[in-house]
Amino acid sequence: MPDATFRIWRGDASGGALQEYPTFYENGMVVLDVIHKIQAEQAQDLACRWNCKAGKCGSCSAEINGKPKLMCMTRMSDLDVSQPVTVQPMQTFPLLRDLVTNVEWNYRVKQEIKKLEPRKPDAPDGTWRMQQADVERAQEFRKCIECYLCQDVCHVLREHHKHNEFAGPRFLIHIAQLEMNPLDVADRVPDLKDRHGLGYCNITKCCTKVCPEEITITDNAIIPLKERVVDRFYDPLKKLFGG
Amino acid sequence: MASFDVPVTSSGFGQTSRRDAWWLQPVATFLGLSAFIVYSTWAAFQGDHYTYQGYLSPFYSPEIFGPSAHSWFGPKPAWWPAWLLFSPALLILWAPGGFRFTCYYYRGAYYKAFWADPPSCAVGEPRNAYRGEHSFPLILQNVHRYFLYLALAFILILASDAWKAMWFTNAETGAAEWGVGVGTIVLTLNVVFLGSYTFGCHSLRHLVGGGRDILSSSPLALKLWKRVTWFNCRHMRFAWISLFWVGFSDLYVRLCSMGIWSDWRIL
Ligand code: SF4
Ligand code: SF4
Ligand code: FES
Ligand code: FES
Numbered sequence: 001m002p003d004a005t006f007r008i009w010r011g012d013a014s015g016g017a018l019q020e021y022p023t024f025y026e027n028g029m030v031v032l033d034v035i036h037k038i039q040a041e042q043a044q045d046l047a048c049r050w051n052c053k054a055g056k057c058g059s060c061s062a063e064i065n066g067k068p069k070l071m072c073m074t075r076m077s078d079l080d081v082s083q084p085v086t087v088q089p090m091q092t093f094p095l096l097r098d099l100v101t102n103v104e105w106n107y108r109v110k111q112e113i114k115k116l117e118p119r120k121p122d123a124p125d126g127t128w129r130m131q132q133a134d135v136e137r138a139q140e141f142r143k144c145i146e147c148y149l150c151q152d153v154c155h156v157l158r159e160h161h162k163h164n165e166f167a168g169p170r171f172l173i174h175i176a177q178l179e180m181n182p183l184d185v186a187d188r189v190p191d192l193k194d195r196h197g198l199g200y201c202n203i204t205k206c207c208t209k210v211c212p213e214e215i216t217i218t219d220n221a222i223i224p225l226k227e228r229v230v231d232r233f234y235d236p237l238k239k240l241f242g243g
Numbered sequence: 244m245a246s247f248d249v250p251v252t253s254s255g256f257g258q259t260s261r262r263d264a265w266w267l268q269p270v271a272t273f274l275g276l277s278a279f280i281v282y283s284t285w286a287a288f289q290g291d292h293y294t295y296q297g298y299l300s301p302f303y304s305p306e307i308f309g310p311s312a313h314s315w316f317g318p319k320p321a322w323w324p325a326w327l328l329f330s331p332a333l334l335i336l337w338a339p340g341g342f343r344f345t346c347y348y349y350r351g352a353y354y355k356a357f358w359a360d361p362p363s364c365a366v367g368e369p370r371n372a373y374r375g376e377h378s379f380p381l382i383l384q385n386v387h388r389y390f391l392y393l394a395l396a397f398i399l400i401l402a403s404d405a406w407k408a409m410w411f412t413n414a415e416t417g418a419a420e421w422g423v424g425v426g427t428i429v430l431t432l433n434v435v436f437l438g439s440y441t442f443g444c445h446s447l448r449h450l451v452g453g454g455r456d457i458l459s460s461s462p463l464a465l466k467l468w469k470r471v472t473w474f475n476c477r478h479m480r481f482a483w484i485s486l487f488w489v490g491f492s493d494l495y496v497r498l499c500s501m502g503i504w505s506d507w508r509i510l
Contacts, residue, residue, distance in 0.1 A: 043436030066260030067363055086260050091252060091365075131459035155361040158255055160373040182457045203351040206364035219475065221447070223347050226385075227449035234385040 001026055004081040005036060008046065009088040012097045014113065020084060025076050031069035032060055035099070045142060047098035055212055058147030062099050063088040068149040068210045088137075090152040103148050109167050112195065116178055117186035134182040141177035143213040144170065150207035150217060156200045166197035167206035169217045176221035179228070189232050192225055203227075254367030256359070262473040265363040271485045274354035279486055283336070286493050290330035293493070298426045300493040301433055302314045305400050309402075313407075339397055342390035343486070347445045348479050350376075350384060388446040398441055401434040411508070423510040426495060433492045436485035443474030443481055 001024040003104045010019045021038045032050055039046045051057040053072045061072040065079065065086050066077070079085055093101035105151055122129045150169040156162045175192060203226075205218045215221075231238055259265065286293075286302050293300040294311045306313045308320055309331035319329050343349050354360045361368050376384055408430045411422045441447070452458050452468030459465060474481065498504040 063260060063365070065262050067263075068365060074367075080262075084263065088260060091254075118483075131457075133459040133465055134457050153365050155364075156373065156375060158365070159361065160367045160371070161253070162373070180456055184456070195444065197377060200373070200375040200384060202354045202360060202375045202381070203347055204355055204361060205351055206361070209364055218351070223445045224449060224453050226347075227388075227446060228454060230385045230388065231449075231454060234382075235388065 002081065005084040006034060007086045009082045012096055013047060013095050018086065027077065030072055030078045030083060031064055031074040031076065034076065035071060035087065047100045050098050051082065056145055058145035061090055061147045061149050061152065063090060068153045068214050073212055090148070092152045092158045105163055106148055106151065106170065109171050110174065113171060113175055114186045114188050114191065116184050118183040119185045128183055130182050137220070138177045138180045140215055141173040143215055144173060145213060146170065147212060149210045149212065153206045153210045155204070155206065162197065162200055166200040169222065171196065172225060173215060173217055173221040175226055179225065189228055193229050193233060198225055198229055253371070257362060258367035263367060266286060267365055269356040269363055276353060276356065279490055282490055286317050287332035287336050288330055288495065292348060295331050295426065295496050295499040295506065297410050298430060298496045299404050300496040301401055301489050302332045302493045304404050305335060307334050330489040338390065338393040341467060342359045342394040345384050345387040345390055346482065348482050353508070389412060391446045394441050398434065400436050405431045405434045425507045425509065428494045429492050433488050435468045436488045439474055440481040440485040442471060443478040445475065447471050448464060448475050466494055
């Protein structure tokens with residue numbers, strides 16, 4: 001069994017420090033397995049959140065060697081264990097304890113987004129018809145597992161704390177999914193500009209890089225939304241000709 | 244926006260737990276863009292050695308006023324103030340320059356490389372204050388689509404330059420004859436690369452169909468949107484290839500015109 005040293009952040013909102021845990025792991029293990037091993041053998045009070053161990057529940061988000069990742073999808077074989085492996089909680093949300101943060105703010109942001117408002121049913125039996133070509137774009141965004149790694153890495157939230165003005169990449173894809181939905185008739189463009197702070201995104205694409213579902217957040221959601229905002233507010237010719 | 248007042252930590256400039264070479268990409272972007280800016284500015288101010296046979300350097304195309312045979316409206320106009328430096332390149336370079344400056348890809352890249360906002364993902368920043376593209380001045384980046392319209396016109400102009408680069412004067416008869424020189428290939432590749440970059444523009448993707456919620460009702464829009472999307476997925480790659488090649492095209496014409504390189508006639 002190869003050995004590795006883990007440096008895990010221990011503490012709560014009042015303070016804490018990285019603590020070292022020398023340990024062994026077996027081939028095939030992921031970081032979450034090693035965290036559980038350390039929990040079982042050395043630190044029974046180590047707090048970590050997880051659920052599915054299959055990269056689908058979005059609970060085990062953390063920063064491994066400084067990179068926002070799912071602990072259950074990060075293989076030990078992909079890490080350089082000649083140096084200690086650092087595991088820290090997400091920086092962008094308030095810390096509860098050890099590796100667990102309070103991500104409740106995200107749920108509040110979601111509540112502020114206008115819900116789907118379908119057009120009148122297409123058929124007398126109250127159903128609608130959609131073409132695959134029209135739903136494909138929105139389907140990409142439905143892969144989101146709400147791990148909030150993109151929110152964690154986004155510098156608008158992480159470094160500039162614009163939580164009160166900016167919805168963050170996770171919710172910008174959610175809005176894109178609703179806006180591009182062929183059935184939806186609600187208008188979220190003014191909210192995008194003001195309430196959700198779309199202009200704060202400076203398209204530096206860190207969200208896209210960390211997304212475990214490989215959603216092309218910036219290019220397929222955020223930039224198309226920016227273009228829709230330009231249509232409405234910043235294109236003088238469109239304004240003149242009422243396009 | 245959902246109110247949130249729990250203190251969260253910021254990191255100091257350059258602070259990170261990342262162990263990989265996170266600085267490599269911004270440094271490479273910085274060097275690549277700086278080299279291009281320095282060379283293109285120098286070349287634009289030369290006002291000389293930008294044509295050779297039928298070849299015209301893309302930095303000088305279209306030549307609206309100027310001394311060469313490519314000029315649209317003849318030589319430098321008489322009303323041009325004597326104190327103002329004249330170069331045919333300076334009349335037009337603002338258009339492709341503005342197109343690249345406001346390009347979504349380059350914006351993201353130079354905010355990182357030149358302004359450290361952020362220096363790299365999950366790395367601390369030098370400044371706390373932040374406006375992003377939410378207000379002045381960066382809100383002006385929204386003019387990008389207007390530069391796109393100009394850039395599309397430039398593709399047509401550069402394509403006609405590539406066509407003109409296929410015509411040579413026969414040394415004996417003095418007649419024009421079709422042919423291919425190395426310069427023809429250089430200038431043809433230039434328009435291909437610039438086209439591949441321009442056709443992947445996010446504003447174009449929006450314009451041809453991305454702005455609609457229902458694409459299937461317009462088969463043409465759907466088809467165009469899919470085409471542009473193909474280029475859009477490769478936008479960064481074509482941004483760099485075309486940037487390098489447009490600079491090289493100028494250098495090629497310049498060195499041929501100065502007699503340092505000689506152009507090989509292939510056909
Ligand atoms: S691209 Fe925009 S939303 Fe994504 S991380 Fe960067 S600033 Fe945040
Ligand atoms: S978009 Fe990707 S990174 Fe963001 S919450 Fe969803 S799955 Fe996680
Ligand atoms: S435990 Fe469910 S995503 Fe990692
Ligand atoms: S987005 Fe890059 S050219 Fe328009």
